[in-house]
Amino acid sequence: MSPPSGALAAPPAEELPSSPQPATSPLAAGPQLQPAGAELPPGGPELPPGGPELLIDLDRLDLDELAVRHDTPFYVYDLAVVERRVAALRGLLPNSFRLAYAVKANPNALVLEQMARLGLGADVASAGELERVIDAGFDPARVVFTGPGKRDSELASAVSVGVGLITVESPNELRRLEAIASMAGRRIPILLRRSLGLESSGAPAAGPAEAVRIIGDEGAGKFGMDVDDLRASARYALDSAQLDLQGVHAFGASNVRDAAALVRHVGQTMAFGRELAVELSFELRVIDVGGGLGISYSDDEEPLDLDDLQLGLGALAQAWAADPRTAATEVLVEPGRFLVGPAGAYVTRVVDTKRVRGRAIAIVDGGINHLLRPALVGQPQRIRRFGTGSGQGTGEQVTIAGPLCTGLDILAQDVPFGPPEVGELLAVLDAGAYGFTESMPLFLSRPLAAEVCL
């Protein structure tokens, strides 16, 4: 089931100037590819990293009007914030870095159109996501297809639309892809994905970035291959007329707010790719370091330090530029959460209030059927109250519970904003990534939430 696309029309598409690119990889060959940091039209946003411009500003919206127009609960995404976050990230990345938006973070059609318009590539993990990005106007040559369990039919779709890269996750998948490519009479650009343990996943040394890991894993081993299998697969690919080995992929941890850990992961991935390329005598054209750039979900979480990230990646890029083996290697980054998370909010209305065993409870009309992440990960998200009911300012703690028949359906516990009144609107912040699509919309057969794009 695909969520409804944006309820409001997107702003008119802004054409980006195209500039010639060194065709170092199939992704680079696409007309939409721009050097990182150089693709905004003159007069585009010039922003310091961080700051309020990089968050949706609910105070400038008429939430009551939106609630009447679209009914509650609904998601709202600010595409201008998405654009500014793309610009902020591009502004700090070295020139050899390219962005492919991780569609799984938010596959809303208007969000995808915005990313395509901004000239990003796309990282897809299923034929469904592939179809969505083609519909949204991405150039297939700028799409990378990564993920475990790709069916033959999905590989065949990717081959037939001509995606720029397929990331192969196992020796078995490599052979299936070769057979499919052979039937199609095509030579397919591939990356080989390395399985990462927690220590090399990009997670900070202190432990995983997410308390419960929804993205990636450190245990099951479903992502990528062991180094021995990867090396054998690389040899196999280099001998195959159907497979065009471009480089390696490694990604294991999401929501990393430790710039040093992210830089370490990028450095280790390049070092691994370089070693393999030297050993097997092939040209390392691409390394794909996945996503993982984190955001803060609560006021006491330090945000990712973008200055440190810029410095760390800049130092790596300088060293690579001086090495003939890596000077022309392109680095693909697949951010999801960082680009869209803070651009979105989930707005819901209070339908009931009560006290149970002395504690204030507000029941709202939306819950984990649309926004499961706080319950799933055990990480509360900021929630704001927009009403002016009498409980305001008392500081009393309230539990905000959704309408589903399960005790898991709690949006926030012990929020100190005083008991709201029936009819007030509440907004869960930072809900633009892994919100709707990570949820359980069929439970209790309630309507899907609208998704409003500004």
Ligand SMILES: Cc1ncc(COP(=O)(O)O)c(C=O)c1O
């Ligand atoms: C292969 C791949 N790339 C990129 C991402 C995006 O990660 P994030 O949202 O942390 O940037 C994911 C998330 O699961 C992924 O699996």
